[in-house]
Amino acid sequence: MHNGIIDLRSDTVTRPNTEMRKAMAEAEVGDDVYGEDPTINALQEEVAEMFGKEAALFVPSGTMANQICLKAHTQPGDEVIIHPWAHIMRAESGAGAALSSVQFRPVGNPDGSMDVKEVAASIQSGENPHHAPTRLICMENTHNFAGGAVVPVEGIDAVAAVAKENGLAMHLDGARVLNAAVVLDVRPDKIASNFDSGTLCFSKGLGAPVGSIIYGTKNFVNRCLRFRKMFGGGLRQAGILAAAARHALKHNVERLAEDHNNAKLLAAGFEEIKHLSLPKGMPESNLLFFSCGHPKISTERFVAGLKEEGILIGATSGDVARAVTHLDISREDVEQTIAAARRILNN
Numbered sequence: 001m002h003n004g005i006i007d008l009r010s011d012t013v014t015r016p017n018t019e020m021r022k023a024m025a026e027a028e029v030g031d032d033v034y035g036e037d038p039t040i041n042a043l044q045e046e047v048a049e050m051f052g053k054e055a056a057l058f059v060p061s062g063t064m065a066n067q068i069c070l071k072a073h074t075q076p077g078d079e080v081i082i083h084p085w086a087h088i089m090r091a092e093s094g095a096g097a098a099l100s101s102v103q104f105r106p107v108g109n110p111d112g113s114m115d116v117k118e119v120a121a122s123i124q125s126g127e128n129p130h131h132a133p134t135r136l137i138c139m140e141n142t143h144n145f146a147g148g149a150v151v152p153v154e155g156i157d158a159v160a161a162v163a164k165e166n167g168l169a170m171h172l173d174g175a176r177v178l179n180a181a182v183v184l185d186v187r188p189d190k191i192a193s194n195f196d197s198g199t200l201c202f203s204k205g206l207g208a209p210v211g212s213i214i215y216g217t218k219n220f221v222n223r224c225l226r227f228r229k230m231f232g233g234g235l236r237q238a239g240i241l242a243a244a245a246r247h248a249l250k251h252n253v254e255r256l257a258e259d260h261n262n263a264k265l266l267a268a269g270f271e272e273i274k275h276l277s278l279p280k281g282m283p284e285s286n287l288l289f290f291s292c293g294h295p296k297i298s299t300e301r302f303v304a305g306l307k308e309e310g311i312l313i314g315a316t317s318g319d320v321a322r323a324v325t326h327l328d329i330s331r332e333d334v335e336q337t338i339a340a341a342r343r344i345l346n347n
């Protein structure tokens with residue numbers, strides 16, 4: 001459902017449908033800073049169970065979820081091993097430096113995974129006074145800037161084994177971890193099992209208007225509770241938002257496969273159009289990165305041409321654009337987008 005505009009900029013642009021709004025309107029609420037919002041409490045229990053963890057904590061955004069976890073895992077001056085394109089390092093306004101005073105050590109492959117040997121070689125024990133002690137390894141799944149890549153469970157297990165050997169904690173930026181679970185056809189707790197903490201966003205492919213969640217041990221989540229307050233994320237009658245998240249978990253998880261299929265359909269259409277190019281084997285989920293190599297029409301110009309036809313595409317850096325399929329994008333929208341691309345590029 002949309003208002004004539006095909007908005008492929010992000011899966012954050014979805015709007016709550018009538019049923020979700022009804023669930024929100026009817027939510028039982030209380031003061032969540034006092035721990036008294038029954039809908040939030042129910043959501044937290046459901047999510048903890050879903051990821052095989054002891055506890056969960058509702059927070060306003062994915063950025064806040066990640067940054068609270070960073071803060072709870074580290075001390076100022078610690079080092080964090082993280083993929084060079086990770087959202088936590090690249091797209092959260094320098095929060096790791098500003099709020100937790102951590103130093104990032106980028107390690108990772110273009111497919112969103114991490115090379116275990118490289119991870120092992122990057123760990124610093126802290127015995128040498130010149131070194132920042134490594135405390136945490138952060139992974140992302142699906143990996144946004146690696147083209148929505150899905151990191152297989154074995155790839156996580158291998159990194160986790162190194163983390164364990166060295167007494168390091170593991171954090172998952174799981175903004176789109178349910179997309180990964182759907183692609184891998186595994187339960188979410190299988191992906192989360194080797195992580196000490198993880199996140200999930202309700203406001204992306206799941207279609208809720210606001211909200212993310214942290215999961216981990218009871219102790220860890222209690223620590224996070226304090227930092228949620230410190231970062232200004234303590235909410236009051238937010239059961240209205242948790243009701244949207246619960247509705248999304250009930251109705252919008254399995255259907256993520258439709259978004260993945262639509263992204264593949266879009267890729268197949270673009271691949272047949274001369275001058276459009278995509279990374280080989282992509283997309284793996286709902287994010288599609290592409291470039292336009294037409295001698296006279298740059299990627300930027302191509303994206304502007306689509307905009308003139310009412311089709312919005314997210315520009316990323318340089319010559320790469322990103323199209324994202326989601327709840328409000330139908331197969332027909334994808335077909336219209338391919339047809340418009342053909343018209344603009346004259347083929």
Ligand SMILES: Cc1ncc(COP(=O)(O)O)c(C=O)c1O
Nearest residue numbers: 061062063064087140144173175
């Ligand atoms: C992988 C990843 N992590 C975290 C976030 C941050 O989420 P939010 O926009 O809710 O702060 C995003 C947002 O797009 C993301 O793609």
